[in-house]
Amino acid sequence: MTPRKRRMVLVLGILAGVGLAAALAxxxxxxxxxxxFDPSQIAAGEVPTGDRFRLGGMVELGSIERAPGSLEVKxxxxxxxxxxxxxxxxxxxxxxxxxxxVVAHGRLQSGxxxxxxxxxxxxxxxxxxEVERSLKEKHGGQMPAxxxxxxxxxxxxxxxxxxxxxxxxxxxx
Amino acid sequence: MNWxxxxxxxxxxxxxxxxxxxxxxxAWAAALLIAYGLxxxxxLAPPDYQQKDAFRIIYVHAPSAWLSLMIYTTMAVSAAIxxxxxxxxxxxxxxxxxxxxxxxxxxxLGTGMLWGKPMWGTYWVxxxxxxxELVLLFLYMGYMxxxxxxxxxxxxxxxxxxxxxxxxxxxxIVKYSVEWWNSLHQSAxxxxxxxxxxVLEMLIPLLVMFVGFTLLFFALALVRLRAEILRRxxxxxxxxxALA
Numbered sequence: 001m002t003p004r005k006r007r008m009v010l011v012l013g014i015l016a017g018v019g020l021a022a023a024l025a026x027x028x029x030x031x032x033x034x035x036x037f038d039p040s041q042i043a044a045g046e047v048p049t050g051d052r053f054r055l056g057g058m059v060e061l062g063s064i065e066r067a068p069g070s071l072e073v074k075x076x077x078x079x080x081x082x083x084x085x086x087x088x089x090x091x092x093x094x095x096x097x098x099x100x101x102v103v104a105h106g107r108l109q110s111g112x113x114x115x116x117x118x119x120x121x122x123x124x125x126x127x128x129x130e131v132e133r134s135l136k137e138k139h140g141g142q143m144p145a146x147x148x149x150x151x152x153x154x155x156x157x158x159x160x161x162x163x164x165x166x167x168x169x170x171x172x173x
Numbered sequence: 174m175n176w177x178x179x180x181x182x183x184x185x186x187x188x189x190x191x192x193x194x195x196x197x198x199x200a201w202a203a204a205l206l207i208a209y210g211l212x213x214x215x216x217l218a219p220p221d222y223q224q225k226d227a228f229r230i231i232y233v234h235a236p237s238a239w240l241s242l243m244i245y246t247t248m249a250v251s252a253a254i255x256x257x258x259x260x261x262x263x264x265x266x267x268x269x270x271x272x273x274x275x276x277x278x279x280x281x282l283g284t285g286m287l288w289g290k291p292m293w294g295t296y297w298v299x300x301x302x303x304x305x306e307l308v309l310l311f312l313y314m315g316y317m318x319x320x321x322x323x324x325x326x327x328x329x330x331x332x333x334x335x336x337x338x339x340x341x342x343x344x345x346i347v348k349y350s351v352e353w354w355n356s357l358h359q360s361a362x363x364x365x366x367x368x369x370x371x372v373l374e375m376l377i378p379l380l381v382m383f384v385g386f387t388l389l390f391f392a393l394a395l396v397r398l399r400a401e402i403l404r405r406x407x408x409x410x411x412x413x414x415a416l417a
């Protein structure tokens with residue numbers, strides 16, 4: 001083996017070793033790397049009760065209730081399989097709205113998630129308002145990516161409230 | 174196969190001259206494209222349906238973030254070439270890349286924070302994407318710190334090359350963090366297989382900015398590479414002739 005080949009093997013060896021280490025570390029720390037839990041994980045009992053954690057999902061259509069005269073707000077977070085009711089009493093971010101992704105930090109108290117921090121999650125779709133309107137008209141109030149709404153991950157490109165309720169009806173909940 | 178082109182790339186005088194010739198071309202093309210992209214993105218593109226005008230930060234944020242990863246990869250590859258083929262110019266290129274990449278990482282993090290406050294409701298969260306990008310900044314800083322800490326250029330080259338190669342594992346982690354784990358950061362709109370999730374009139378200035386930023390990096394890297402070659406070859410006779 002020439003010295004050059006040996007150095008090449010060394011570099012490839014470093015890459016393979018570090019790659020393996022990173023893969024193992026990320027597997028071991030998967031739960032810590034996850035930024036939030038979705039309602040299905042909570043329903044499956046993957047979250048220790050009483051601990052503070054982050055809940056992520058989509059704000060269900062028509063679920064926002066505001067108490068008049070205060071900041072107190074109630075809404076339901078869904079991942080299209082399970083739902084969790086949330087209460088919050090601070091100022092909400094601009095992008096917080098029904099059908100939009102949300103990540104709430106707080107704890108679960110007798111089935112209700114009491115949030116002390118709410119962040120809006122933006123999806124990867126960028127379009128002007130006119131395009132959004134015409135998409136809605138063309139698809140009878142639905143955004144085109146309805147098939148993705150059945151996925152359990154949070155960011156459904158264009159999963160709009162109508163799609164949410166369709167999926168919930170189909171799954172019988 | 175004829176390898177003379179590869180060996181010529183390893184010759185400091187050749188690279189010094191070539192970089193000098195290419196720099197103005199890259200710089201002017203970058204200036205024109207960035208000017209066009211900024212007007213197209215900030216003035217002409219329509220506002221977003223959710224974020225209104227706040228989405229326009231994407232025209233700086235996304236190209237900066239792309240460069241932060243692309244420059245690191247360039248740095249690690251040229252460090253590896255320098256290590257394997259004992260090519261001084263390649264080490265010089267890696268060293269020249271580091272501060273540029275660090276600044277684009279700072280730009281990506283900074284613009285992201287400015288956007289995050291009004292949109293998400295916070296400047297910073299320990300989200301996988303954000304955390305991995307911050308680690309990228311630390312890798313750049315570690316690389317530069319290690320180089321600065323070793324006086325002998327050849328030893329600095331070899332030690333920092335190993336760090337650059339080890340750190341390259343973070344590049345796919347940054348890129349795919351939004352797919353592998355739940356994160357607050359949205360997934361890719363443009364840099365992915367399949368159709369972009371962004372309408373054409375917003376996409377075109379963004380693509381122009383991507384190309385413009387990349388050419389800007391080429392121009393900056395070549396200027397810094399020339400400076401690095403000057404520093405390393407300060408005793409060489411070819412340099413005295415070239416500068417005479």
